[in-house]
Amino acid sequence: MTAPASDGRRTARFRVHRRKAGDTASRYDEFEVAVGPNTTVLDGLVEIRRDKDPSLTLRHSCFHASCGTCGMRVNGQEGLACVTKVGEAAEVTVEPMANLPIVSDLVVAMEPFYECLDPVDRPLIRNSETVPSELPDGIDAYTRYEDCIECGICLSACPIAGSDPLYVGPAAIAAAWRVVEEPRGLAAGPVVRLMDDEQAVWRCHVAWECSEACPSGVDPAGAIARMRRAAIAARARRLFGSGGGA
Amino acid sequence: MAGTLDRERPLAAPEQRRGVGGWFDPRGRRMGGFAFILNRLTGIGLVLYLYLHLVVLSMLARGPDAWDQFVDIALSPPFLALDVLLLVGMLIHGLNGIRVGLIGLGLVASRQRAMFIALMTIAALVALVGALRIFGGE
Amino acid sequence: MAIGPTTPAARPEPGPRHAPPFLGQVVSGAALLLLLGLHMIAQHFVVPTGLRDYASVIDWLGSPVVVFLEVAFLVVVTYHALIGVRAILFDFGFSGRTARLITNLLWVVGIVTVVYGVALFAAILNAG
Numbered sequence: 001m002t003a004p005a006s007d008g009r010r011t012a013r014f015r016v017h018r019r020k021a022g023d024t025a026s027r028y029d030e031f032e033v034a035v036g037p038n039t040t041v042l043d044g045l046v047e048i049r050r051d052k053d054p055s056l057t058l059r060h061s062c063f064h065a066s067c068g069t070c071g072m073r074v075n076g077q078e079g080l081a082c083v084t085k086v087g088e089a090a091e092v093t094v095e096p097m098a099n100l101p102i103v104s105d106l107v108v109a110m111e112p113f114y115e116c117l118d119p120v121d122r123p124l125i126r127n128s129e130t131v132p133s134e135l136p137d138g139i140d141a142y143t144r145y146e147d148c149i150e151c152g153i154c155l156s157a158c159p160i161a162g163s164d165p166l167y168v169g170p171a172a173i174a175a176a177w178r179v180v181e182e183p184r185g186l187a188a189g190p191v192v193r194l195m196d197d198e199q200a201v202w203r204c205h206v207a208w209e210c211s212e213a214c215p216s217g218v219d220p221a222g223a224i225a226r227m228r229r230a231a232i233a234a235r236a237r238r239l240f241g242s243g244g245g246a
Numbered sequence: 247m248a249g250t251l252d253r254e255r256p257l258a259a260p261e262q263r264r265g266v267g268g269w270f271d272p273r274g275r276r277m278g279g280f281a282f283i284l285n286r287l288t289g290i291g292l293v294l295y296l297y298l299h300l301v302v303l304s305m306l307a308r309g310p311d312a313w314d315q316f317v318d319i320a321l322s323p324p325f326l327a328l329d330v331l332l333l334v335g336m337l338i339h340g341l342n343g344i345r346v347g348l349i350g351l352g353l354v355a356s357r358q359r360a361m362f363i364a365l366m367t368i369a370a371l372v373a374l375v376g377a378l379r380i381f382g383g384e
Numbered sequence: 385m386a387i388g389p390t391t392p393a394a395r396p397e398p399g400p401r402h403a404p405p406f407l408g409q410v411v412s413g414a415a416l417l418l419l420l421g422l423h424m425i426a427q428h429f430v431v432p433t434g435l436r437d438y439a440s441v442i443d444w445l446g447s448p449v450v451v452f453l454e455v456a457f458l459v460v461v462t463y464h465a466l467i468g469v470r471a472i473l474f475d476f477g478f479s480g481r482t483a484r485l486i487t488n489l490l491w492v493v494g495i496v497t498v499v500y501g502v503a504l505f506a507a508i509l510n511a512g
Contacts, residue, residue: 229352
């Protein structure tokens with residue numbers, strides 16, 4: 001279905017998940033989209049909504065992988081649509097993230113994801129990394145935010161989140177681990193106890209899909225493993241009577 | 247102050263979750279995901295085999311004729327092929343289990359991919375040697 | 385069929401505070417690397433045909449050390465198998481009373497399995 005053009009652009013088929021409130025089933029609509037070597041999936045979707053079907057619902061914001069809004073599945077793999085290139089693909093299947101309620105077409109409800117994060121009380125600023133001693137003119141200081149952009153991609157990729165509605169998910173455990181690693185005035189002990197739960201760290205089966213899919217380098221699977229070690233150490237301390245701290 | 251894990255609603259309606267099919271769906275999976283699928287499939291297979299094995303062993307209580315008759319059948323090529331399959335399942339589950347155990351305890355998490363490759367290579371080699379022994383007799 | 389969040393489910397009870405079954409899985413798994421290896425070698429790889437005939441089995445089970453190891457193997461493999469089954473079942477999100485029921489049922493299955501296995505050993509030795 002690709003057609004070579006003199007400016008290097010060709011046509012690719014976008015197969016897009018569609019489902020509106022009241023629909024009894026999903027369907028896939030197909031669109032032919034002109035793409036170039038740097039065209040992203042988000043570029044294609046925006047063009048579809050602008051020129052072909054204004055009823056297509058999708059979420060996006062920054063266009064440069066820092067807001068986490070455009071998480072979706074492209075050809076079965078989770079990613080941020082704004083930095084996922086169409087590349088040489090003749091056909092691109094675009095679906096909403098899995099394991100979260102669909103609001104419309106490619107948009108999912110993020111509230112259940114945030115509900116898992118809220119109990120952790122995670123801070124957002126990373127104090128542990130130093131800033132360069134020489135700052136550019138006009139810059140007084142840098143603020144280093146945590147890596148997690150709360151896109152929900154890890155939850156979509158996790159095979160257990162697909163079957164267990166009570167599992168808190170990789171993002172929540174990774175956020176909790178950051179509190180243990182860098183408390184910033186919070187008490188790490190209660191966070192470890194919170195995550196030492198059948199529906200938290202002990203539900204993970206080391207599929208590592210969350211870390212593979214994470215667009216922001218959070219490594220939630222590694223965080224889950226380290227949180228487990230912290231939980232075991234805390235249990236050992238309680239067992240041998242040296243206190244219940246982290 | 248950390249809150250509680252109690253939540254009032256599940257993540258998504260059952261029809262919107264990938265469910266059990268999502269455990270075994272290979273689309274979009276990477277190495278760790280395939281390791282998870284293999285571990286789960288071999289684990290289920292080995293549980294079924296355990297109980298089958300315990301039932302088969304009851305023939306020993308019926309005396310030499312019953313058991314020796316079973317041994318003759320069990321040494322036929324189709325059964326030997328199943329034995330090779332069993333051996334492969336045990337090797338995959340056991341060796342990947344080492345990886346899952348170490349990583350699950352918070353050790354060597356950064357090496358999970360390399361561990362999987364190394365351990366499955368060992369599994370393949372041992373399975374090959376085992377298969378040759380099973381079909382080759384001595 | 386409406387899409388979107390479902391109606392609020394019943395508030396789940398907090399998870400159990402006993403030692404995580406994962407630790408038991410790791411310990412039993414490590415033990416099985418040894419016990420299963422010994423079992424496989426003894427039953428299949430030192431025997432010329434790969435399977436012991438009746439006389440060979442009775443002869444093998446004549447040693448108390450062997451019987452102890454085989455019973456230990458049975459206990460450990462049953463524990464590991466049923467903890468694994470429990471882990472798979474809990475991946476469906478059971479909690480509270482249902483979770484406790486599943487765990488208790490699996491304990492019963494495990495005990496019955498081990499009792500059956502030990503009774504079978506006794507029956508084999510008596511028949512031999």
